[in-house]
Amino acid sequence: MTTCRIYVDADACPVKDEIYRVAARHGWPVSIVAGGFIRVPQDPMIERVAAGSGMDAADDWIAARAGANDIVVTADIPLADRCVKAGATVLAPNGKLFTEDSIGMTLAVRNLMTGLRESGDVTGGPRAFAPRDRSAFLASLDQTIRRIQRRQNET
Numbered sequence: 001m002t003t004c005r006i007y008v009d010a011d012a013c014p015v016k017d018e019i020y021r022v023a024a025r026h027g028w029p030v031s032i033v034a035g036g037f038i039r040v041p042q043d044p045m046i047e048r049v050a051a052g053s054g055m056d057a058a059d060d061w062i063a064a065r066a067g068a069n070d071i072v073v074t075a076d077i078p079l080a081d082r083c084v085k086a087g088a089t090v091l092a093p094n095g096k097l098f099t100e101d102s103i104g105m106t107l108a109v110r111n112l113m114t115g116l117r118e119s120g121d122v123t124g125g126p127r128a129f130a131p132r133d134r135s136a137f138l139a140s141l142d143q144t145i146r147r148i149q150r151r152q153n154e155t
Contacts, residue, residue, distance in 0.1 A: 003029075004148060007062045007088075009074035010034045014129050015093045015137050019073060020046065022138065026145045031065075033058045069148055071141070077103075089144050093129065095136030097144070 006023050010016060010032045020041060023030045032040050033049040035058050040048045051061040059079040066072045066088040073091050074080055080090045080098040090098040 004069045004071075004145075004152075005065075006030045006071045006073065007066050007083075008032050009058060009062060009072070009076055009079060010038050011058065012075065013073060013093055015073070015134060016040075018134065018138050019141065022141050022145065026142075026149070028145060031062075033062050069152065071144055071148070073141075089148065091137065091140055091144060093137055094133035095138075095140035097140060 006019060006028055008016060008019055008030060011034045013019075016032065019030060020043070024043070024045065027045075029045045029047065031047045031049055032038060033051055035053055036050050038048060038050075040046050049058075049061060051057040054060075056079075059076060059082070062072060062074070063079060063082040063086065066083045066086055068087040070088045071091060072080070072083040072088045073093065074083070075092050080092070081103050083090045084098050084100055084103045090103075092098065
């Protein structure tokens with residue numbers, strides 16, 4: 001059976017504690033990846049990675065390792081795109097699943113909104129993270145792990 005792992009783009013991830021709990025329940029290792037030092041629980045199943053201070057160092061570290069049977073948790077759309085193309089399952093902290101079918105449009109909208117914000121046409125950002133987002137993420141992560149485990153058991 002192939003080893004599965006959860007990679008977390010951790011610098012601004014609001015659901016790290018939830019990831020730790022779900023991963024522990026399923027026995028999955030977790031890599032918490034940030035540009036620099038970040039606190040993690042003392043647990044042999046949780047790896048802390050300081051990827052470096054480069055512009056996309058954490059993203060590059062995750063994208064180089066994530067593949068089939070892995071889960072990546074990120075709100076970073078370009079990183080999500082790279083990981084989906086590598087075969088990983090990618091979840092946003094609000095539970096949204098990025099897929100091959102959805103990532104192209106999501107990336108295009110993100111690039112459009114970035115351009116509009118840079119030109120001053122749009123000044124707002126995404127809505128605030130809410131308790132319902134946390135609940136949706138928990139359900140989505142648990143369901144995703146179970147789906148990967150079923151797929152592995154079938155092979």
